[in-house]
Amino acid sequence: MVFKHRKDLLGLAELNRAEIESIINTAVPMKDILTRDIKKVPALRGKVVCTVFYENSTRTRTSFELAGKYLSADTVNLAVSTSSVQKGESLKDTIKTIEVMGTDVMVMRHSMSGAPHYVARNTKMRVINAGDGFHAHPTQGLLDMYSIREKKGTLDGLKVVILGDIQHSRVARSNIAGLSKFGCEVRVVGPSTLMPADIENMGAKRFYNIEEALDGADVINVLRLQLERQKKGLFPSVPEYAENFGLNRKRLSLAKKDVLVLHPGPMNRGVEVASDVADSAFSVINEQVTNGVAIRMALLYLMIGGASE
Amino acid sequence: MSILIKGGRIIDPANNIDMIGDILITDGLIDKVAASLTAKEAEVFDAQGLVVCPGFIDMHVHLREPGFEYKETIATGMRAAAVGGFTTVCCMPNTDPVCDNRAVATFVAETARRNKLINVHPIGCITKGQKGQEITEMFALAEAGCVAVSDDGLPVMNAEVMRRALEYSSMIGMPVIAHSEDNRLAEEGQMHEGYYSTLYGLKGIPAVAEEAMVARDILLTEMTAGRLHIAHLSTGGSLHLVREAKSRGIRVSCEITPHHISLTDQALADYDTNFKVNPPLRSQQDVKALIQGLCDGTVDCMATDHAPHELEAKDCEFNLASFGISGLETAIPVTIEYLVKTGLVNISQVVKAWTAGPARVLGLDRGTLTPGKAADITIIDIEATKTVNSELFESKGKNTPYQDMTLQGWPVATLVDGRIVAEKGRIV
Numbered sequence: 001m002v003f004k005h006r007k008d009l010l011g012l013a014e015l016n017r018a019e020i021e022s023i024i025n026t027a028v029p030m031k032d033i034l035t036r037d038i039k040k041v042p043a044l045r046g047k048v049v050c051t052v053f054y055e056n057s058t059r060t061r062t063s064f065e066l067a068g069k070y071l072s073a074d075t076v077n078l079a080v081s082t083s084s085v086q087k088g089e090s091l092k093d094t095i096k097t098i099e100v101m102g103t104d105v106m107v108m109r110h111s112m113s114g115a116p117h118y119v120a121r122n123t124k125m126r127v128i129n130a131g132d133g134f135h136a137h138p139t140q141g142l143l144d145m146y147s148i149r150e151k152k153g154t155l156d157g158l159k160v161v162i163l164g165d166i167q168h169s170r171v172a173r174s175n176i177a178g179l180s181k182f183g184c185e186v187r188v189v190g191p192s193t194l195m196p197a198d199i200e201n202m203g204a205k206r207f208y209n210i211e212e213a214l215d216g217a218d219v220i221n222v223l224r225l226q227l228e229r230q231k232k233g234l235f236p237s238v239p240e241y242a243e244n245f246g247l248n249r250k251r252l253s254l255a256k257k258d259v260l261v262l263h264p265g266p267m268n269r270g271v272e273v274a275s276d277v278a279d280s281a282f283s284v285i286n287e288q289v290t291n292g293v294a295i296r297m298a299l300l301y302l303m304i305g306g307a308s309e
Numbered sequence: 310m311s312i313l314i315k316g317g318r319i320i321d322p323a324n325n326i327d328m329i330g331d332i333l334i335t336d337g338l339i340d341k342v343a344a345s346l347t348a349k350e351a352e353v354f355d356a357q358g359l360v361v362c363p364g365f366i367d368m369h370v371h372l373r374e375p376g377f378e379y380k381e382t383i384a385t386g387m388r389a390a391a392v393g394g395f396t397t398v399c400c401m402p403n404t405d406p407v408c409d410n411r412a413v414a415t416f417v418a419e420t421a422r423r424n425k426l427i428n429v430h431p432i433g434c435i436t437k438g439q440k441g442q443e444i445t446e447m448f449a450l451a452e453a454g455c456v457a458v459s460d461d462g463l464p465v466m467n468a469e470v471m472r473r474a475l476e477y478s479s480m481i482g483m484p485v486i487a488h489s490e491d492n493r494l495a496e497e498g499q500m501h502e503g504y505y506s507t508l509y510g511l512k513g514i515p516a517v518a519e520e521a522m523v524a525r526d527i528l529l530t531e532m533t534a535g536r537l538h539i540a541h542l543s544t545g546g547s548l549h550l551v552r553e554a555k556s557r558g559i560r561v562s563c564e565i566t567p568h569h570i571s572l573t574d575q576a577l578a579d580y581d582t583n584f585k586v587n588p589p590l591r592s593q594q595d596v597k598a599l600i601q602g603l604c605d606g607t608v609d610c611m612a613t614d615h616a617p618h619e620l621e622a623k624d625c626e627f628n629l630a631s632f633g634i635s636g637l638e639t640a641i642p643v644t645i646e647y648l649v650k651t652g653l654v655n656i657s658q659v660v661k662a663w664t665a666g667p668a669r670v671l672g673l674d675r676g677t678l679t680p681g682k683a684a685d686i687t688i689i690d691i692e693a694t695k696t697v698n699s700e701l702f703e704s705k706g707k708n709t710p711y712q713d714m715t716l717q718g719w720p721v722a723t724l725v726d727g728r729i730v731a732e733k734g735r736i737v
Contacts, residue, residue, distance in 0.1 A: 112628040197507050
């Protein structure tokens with residue numbers, strides 16, 4: 001059992017292959033619940049899940065909230081902005097408050113890498129990292145892997161391209177951490193100014209030419225381009241980015257015939273991905289969202305379901 | 310009033326001494342050093358099995374007073390230094406107000422003098438308000454007791470200002486201590502840029518942020534008559550630049566810290582803010598290069614960059630935490646554990662880096678056991694092991710990355726002007 005000896009889920013790097021498989025396997029029956037007429041099972045009755053988001057999010061927070069509700073947990077959401085951290089209550093005090101109200105699992109999003117690790121050290125609650133800075137987004141990594149396995153039947157040995165701003169992407173890091181445990185050939189491609197140092201040491205192949213990277217790909221995971229990076233001088237313009245690194249029909253044809261296109265959302269249509277690619281039969285972007293709920297149900301179930309010790 | 314230190318291993322690098330012997334101290338001065346001495350009236354300190362060195366000098370500490378007394382005071386910092394085995398410290402001027410004028414420098418020097426305990430020399434600012442724009446009244450600062458100028462914590466980004474500072478300070482003979490960091494290249498950085506910053510998702514501070522400024526300041530020193538000292542040098546590239554400059558006769562010196570020779574960027578895996586320091590902990594290769602530099606003499610001295618902080622400054626998200634390590638009370642065991650015990654550096658080179666090395670950089674008349682000189686002495690038990698417990702620190706700053714680590718080689722007595730000021734971890 002995955003979480004018998006593990007209090008928190010902070011990243012995928014620390015999980016082994018069997019643990020990842022067990023989470024994905026648990027997500028399969030959870031997805032069945034989602035498609036039922038009455039989407040509710042009593043698995044987590046009497047349990048409390050609190051989502052604490054120090055950074056904006058629509059799908060991840062809603063996904064966790066629904067995952068908890070479908071399993072009959074009580075879910076609450078604490079909306080906080082990073083600015084209130086700086087001038088108001090310390091993170092430690094906020095977390096203590098949530099803990100003493102009786103919360104079992106805290107789902108946390110934070111703009112600063114390592115914030116969930118700090119929280120996990122300072123609370124008895126179980127902590128799920130819902131994205132921290134550039135560091136990790138383990139549930140996104142898991143739902144991407146689930147979505148790929150669902151379509152391809154396996155993860156082993158696939159060629160997976162991660163396209164875009166690798167430097168600032170926790171999605172990229174969690175994908176590399178997870179997929180590399182399944183012998184995938186993970187290729188990262190994007191402008192050199194958005195490529196982090198020594199990324200090869202994480203087990204990824206580095207490309208600066210999108211055509212070369214896409215050659216024979218089984219999966220393309222397109223990252224969201226944060227437009228404010230342009231103001232920091234990290235790329236000259238959005239049109240030049242789209243021209244050189246946007247995924248369009250022509251480039252898609254370089255990949256395998258049955259290639260899958262993923263995107264963690266929200267999309268900049270016409271920038272990192274052309275609309276006719278995002279809406280094509282190759283795209284699993286909407287299914288990723290559904291699978292995200294299933295993965296989060298699986299996690300909550302594995303962490304706080306069943307008899308407590 | 311005499312003290313006879315008997316039977317210790319005397320290591321006095323400035324005089325090329327490494328022998329078992331005795332030291333007689335009379336009226337606060339070194340009287341005699343010989344294989345065997347007797348003195349009827351003298352109080353005897355049994356140093357058998359211990360290493361007896363000139364008093365250790367830490368030319369880079371932050372005592373935080375005035376302005377940040379909740380982090381450290383001159384008094385608590387001096388106690389930390391004494392217990393840590395230091396007889397002289399030089400304190401950086403980034404206080405509030407900053408030490409950019411005679412009044413603040415006098416306040417620091419006088420406060421320290423009243424506390425007695427150990428020697429404290431203030432370092433004045435290079436520029437008024439540490440703003441990097443106008444150079445300070447360096448003659449006045451020197452008169453008030455400053456031994457160097459530095460805008461430590463902040464680089465002097467304007468090369469013209471740095472040029473003038475090097476020229477002007479040369480009239481006084483004070484070195485300019487550079488905090489070498491291009492603050493655009495380092496902007497928002499949290500740790501060394503490399504594989505681990507990629508893995509941990511933290512904004513990197515590239516080695517070149519330091520090296521570009523080291524290179525610039527070496528060139529400015531070459532064209533002026535100035536003397537440049539690089540504070541907390543942390544990369545192999547910087548060391549290479551200093552080595553090359555020295556070979557061309559340019560008047561540049563540098564210091565390295567105990568944390569930069571003992572810890573690497575990998576240590577940030579748990580986002581423990583006690584490892585957050587600037588310059589950041591670098592790569593394993595950099596650590597190797599710094600140790601090599603110590604062996605071949607490129608590195609002039611070691612210094613702690615003692616940077617005490619209150620609990621709240623470190624008990625928070627990594628990005629929000631203050632930079633700095635409270636280093637005075639672990640410096641000696643860290644250097645012995647990582648340099649001497651490992652066999653990487655011989656002990657007399659390590660002692661030199663803490664004594665004659667900094668004395669030479671600053672022109673201090675200390676750092677040796679030459680008869681007639683002030684009897685500042687540090688006595689170390691290089692076999693003793695102890696587990697670091699910051700709760701027991703004299704420093705207000707409990708921010709140490711070495712907490713709960715067992716280290717070998719602890720100071721057992723600190724003598725200033727012939728008086729025992731600290732013994733076995735306690736102020737006397």
